[in-house]
Amino acid sequence: MSEMTAPATGDRGFFDEAKYPGIFGWIFSTDHKRIGLLYFWCIFFFFCVGVLLGLLIRLELFAPGETIMGAQTYNAVFTLHGVIMIFLFIIPGIPAAFGNLILPIQIGARDVAFPKLNLFSWWLYITGAALAVTSLFTGGGPPDTGWTFYVPFSAQTSTNVSLAATAVFILGFSSILTGLNFVTTVHRLRAEGMGWFRLPLFTWALYSTAWVQILATPVIGITVALLFAERVIGTGLFDPTQGGDPIMFQHLFWIYSHPAVYIMVLPGMGVVSDIIPVFSRKPAFGYKAILISSLAIAFAGSLVWAHHMFTSGISDLAVMIFSFLTFIVAIPSAIKVFNWLATMYQGSILLDPPMLFALSFILLFTIGGLTGLVLGSAATDVHVHDTYFVVGHFHFVMFGGTGMAFFAAMHYWLPMIYGRMYDKTVATVAWGVMMIGFLILYISMKVVGMQGMPRRYYDYVPEFTGLNQLATVGSWILAVGLILLFANIIRGLFWGDPIAANPWGSASLEWQVSSPPPTENFGKDPVVTHGPYDYKEAGIL
Amino acid sequence: MSGHVHKDYAGAKFGMWLFLFTEVLLFGGLFILYSVYLSRYPEEFISAGQELNVWFGGGNTLVLLTSSLFVAISITALRRGAKRLCLGLLGATIVCAAIFMVNKYFEWSVKIDHGIYPGSAHLKEMQPGEMVFFNLYYLTTGLHGIHVVIGALILAWAMILIKSDKVNANDWVVLENAGLYWHLVDLIWIFIFPLYYLILH
Numbered sequence: 001m002s003e004m005t006a007p008a009t010g011d012r013g014f015f016d017e018a019k020y021p022g023i024f025g026w027i028f029s030t031d032h033k034r035i036g037l038l039y040f041w042c043i044f045f046f047f048c049v050g051v052l053l054g055l056l057i058r059l060e061l062f063a064p065g066e067t068i069m070g071a072q073t074y075n076a077v078f079t080l081h082g083v084i085m086i087f088l089f090i091i092p093g094i095p096a097a098f099g100n101l102i103l104p105i106q107i108g109a110r111d112v113a114f115p116k117l118n119l120f121s122w123w124l125y126i127t128g129a130a131l132a133v134t135s136l137f138t139g140g141g142p143p144d145t146g147w148t149f150y151v152p153f154s155a156q157t158s159t160n161v162s163l164a165a166t167a168v169f170i171l172g173f174s175s176i177l178t179g180l181n182f183v184t185t186v187h188r189l190r191a192e193g194m195g196w197f198r199l200p201l202f203t204w205a206l207y208s209t210a211w212v213q214i215l216a217t218p219v220i221g222i223t224v225a226l227l228f229a230e231r232v233i234g235t236g237l238f239d240p241t242q243g244g245d246p247i248m249f250q251h252l253f254w255i256y257s258h259p260a261v262y263i264m265v266l267p268g269m270g271v272v273s274d275i276i277p278v279f280s281r282k283p284a285f286g287y288k289a290i291l292i293s294s295l296a297i298a299f300a301g302s303l304v305w306a307h308h309m310f311t312s313g314i315s316d317l318a319v320m321i322f323s324f325l326t327f328i329v330a331i332p333s334a335i336k337v338f339n340w341l342a343t344m345y346q347g348s349i350l351l352d353p354p355m356l357f358a359l360s361f362i363l364l365f366t367i368g369g370l371t372g373l374v375l376g377s378a379a380t381d382v383h384v385h386d387t388y389f390v391v392g393h394f395h396f397v398m399f400g401g402t403g404m405a406f407f408a409a410m411h412y413w414l415p416m417i418y419g420r421m422y423d424k425t426v427a428t429v430a431w432g433v434m435m436i437g438f439l440i441l442y443i444s445m446k447v448v449g450m451q452g453m454p455r456r457y458y459d460y461v462p463e464f465t466g467l468n469q470l471a472t473v474g475s476w477i478l479a480v481g482l483i484l485l486f487a488n489i490i491r492g493l494f495w496g497d498p499i500a501a502n503p504w505g506s507a508s509l510e511w512q513v514s515s516p517p518p519t520e521n522f523g524k525d526p527v528v529t530h531g532p533y534d535y536k537e538a539g540i541l
Numbered sequence: 542m543s544g545h546v547h548k549d550y551a552g553a554k555f556g557m558w559l560f561l562f563t564e565v566l567l568f569g570g571l572f573i574l575y576s577v578y579l580s581r582y583p584e585e586f587i588s589a590g591q592e593l594n595v596w597f598g599g600g601n602t603l604v605l606l607t608s609s610l611f612v613a614i615s616i617t618a619l620r621r622g623a624k625r626l627c628l629g630l631l632g633a634t635i636v637c638a639a640i641f642m643v644n645k646y647f648e649w650s651v652k653i654d655h656g657i658y659p660g661s662a663h664l665k666e667m668q669p670g671e672m673v674f675f676n677l678y679y680l681t682t683g684l685h686g687i688h689v690v691i692g693a694l695i696l697a698w699a700m701i702l703i704k705s706d707k708v709n710a711n712d713w714v715v716l717e718n719a720g721l722y723w724h725l726v727d728l729i730w731i732f733i734f735p736l737y738y739l740i741l742h
Contacts, residue, residue, distance in 0.1 A: 180556055187555060189552075214563055229659075235679065242669065242673065
């Protein structure tokens with residue numbers, strides 16, 4: 001373990017050094033750690049809002065017929081749940097919050113390549129979020145299209161889709177600028193001795209993600225811009241009465257939104273790749289295989305968008321090609337899982353909270369990934385398309401994958417940023433409660449979907465009542481776990497015991513700075529002499 | 542790379558190139574729609590394409606290409622310390638941008654006078670492929686026009702910085718990045734011009 005001791009009481013690193021007084025020291029700061037924390041707490045807030053909406057959806061589905069809300073309200077609530085969770089939580093979640101907090105320190109830089117642009121990205125994020133919220137209360141009422149904004153309905157509905165589309169455009173711009181910043185940072189600001197193959201796997205994952213953000217996001221930009229033009233000036237490019245084709249909207253939408261799935265999950269894989277070696281006390285097995293698979297996922301993931309459209313009327317040949325390509329993405333994903341397992345094999349595994357969340361990522365992501373193959377295969381997809389099976393599938397991958405990785409990152413890195421530790425026992429209990437609730441909730445969804453319950457309806461036939469009630473009870477258990485988890489970590493970060501530097505015993509660079517880190521991270525520019533998982537060379541083992 | 546670099550020119554240009562890449566992809570969505578609808582309605586695209594005036598498009602191509610030359614020379618001028626020449630060339634570029642937009646205004650006005658614009662009654666009586674063509678034409682040239690205006694504003698901002706010597710013979714990456722953006726605006730037009738004005742004739 002590192003010989004460094006806890007910082008002298010009162011030395012709060014970058015927390016003490018604000019350029020402007022009060023809140024302005026945060027919202028106008030170009031320090032990557034302050035921006036990272038701004039992102040983190042905003043994202044955290046929107047996640048809580050999204051969870052509340054999800055609980056309302058489950059409550060409505062507790063019994064057939066109208067339980068607590070009517071059809072139109074239900075449409076608005078699930079649209080909002082989707083938009084908030086996708087655009088305000090999962091996509092920016094790990095890259096914008098933990099990428100900003102950790103990536104520069106991990107590569108030995110004092111900040112990102114373009115600090116002012118970084119602050120601008122956050123302002124764009126907040127502007128987009130504000131517009132998304134405004135769209136609920138203005139115009140023709142909250143959007144009711146689902147987060148996918150499919151035409152022709154989205155072009156015709158009287159609800160406030162135009163403003164929501166503008167919000168998505170701005171959020172996309174924010175995402176592009178963050179990606180551009182990270183790619184440049186990794187290329188230009190690595191410390192001396194930090195060669196490409198000494199980059200921590202979290203940085204590699206963020207680097208791959210950043211490329212997807214740069215290459216895919218402009219396409220959603222033009223797509224929602226065209227939707228906006230269609231609604232406001234009637235350009236009709238997707239309107240069959242004007243010669244347009246609604247399927248083209250779906251193509252353009254998924255050319256972004258499928259790669260976006262990898263924007264969501266790749267950073268989570270990076271978190272897990274960094275946590276597992278530390279808590280197994282073993283160097284990462286297959287370091288190069290993991291980083292190459294990150295790049296492979298980023299590449300292959302860009303070629304599979306039409307598997308969302310098997311039932312939309314594309315040709316049989318296209319269905320077969322996209323089905324085949326979809327199976328290819330499973331290979332690099334599986335390579336990662338096997339390498340994680342091999343890293344743990346014969347390691348001295350420590351079941352601290354970050355490791356528990358990383359392990360649940362592996363379990364839940366594997367289940368979610370395998371059920372994804374059911375959907376990627378055209379023959380079975382026709383059977384379960386637009387059923388609750390799909391809803392269960394993507395919650396396993398997104399919440400069970402990225403969400404768990406987000407919690408893992410919270411429990412792993414935030415103590416370093418704040419210099420304080422949460423109560424590990426409470427965190428472990430909260431993890432257990434959450435897992436029970438999670439499995440009850442989403443397995444019920446998969447089963448009821450297999451039985452044929454369609455998604456996006458506020459009502460269902462009485463045969464589905466039992467499983468729906470089970471799912472709703474699961475959602476309550478999950479909520480209890482989440483409340484416990486959040487209360488514990490907030491208490492820990494603000495009032496917990498001060499920690500010594502490097503409490504987990506990691507060999508990567510971000511743990512070699514004092515905690516909380518000083519404003520420019522390093523007093524003297526670091527010189528890297530060993531890899532991020534070389535525990536022997538680092539003197540940890 | 543070793544350590545902390547306050548002015549990383551290579552990094553700044555690298556970031557700009559990445560950004561230009563995203564702009565290409567933004568327009569890429571419109572070019573995809575063009576190619577799909579062209580293959581679906583080849584005859585109707587040709588009959589609609591005849592309506593566009595190749596002289597308007599050709600004139601604007603000439604204006605934009607000349608403006609790109611001005612920007613390129615202005616960067617060399619600044620590097621050699623000819624500040625006045627540089628400012629003059631940038632001013633000429635912005636004048637070119639204005640000429641382009643005025644030309645565009647007249648081109649659009651003629652079409653709109655004929656009742657051809659998105660959502661118009663006359664347009665809705667046309668063939669499906671013709672409707673798609675004109676809607677795409679307005680969206681693509683409109684989005685490009687917005688970029689011309691943004692590009693001119695960026696060049697004007699660079700001029701202010703050069704005037705106050707914040708951008709100078711030793712520190713000119715801002716001007717070079719502004720110039721790169723202007724070349725992109727030019728480049729996109731180089732694709733729009735043949736696709737809409739030439740190959741359908």
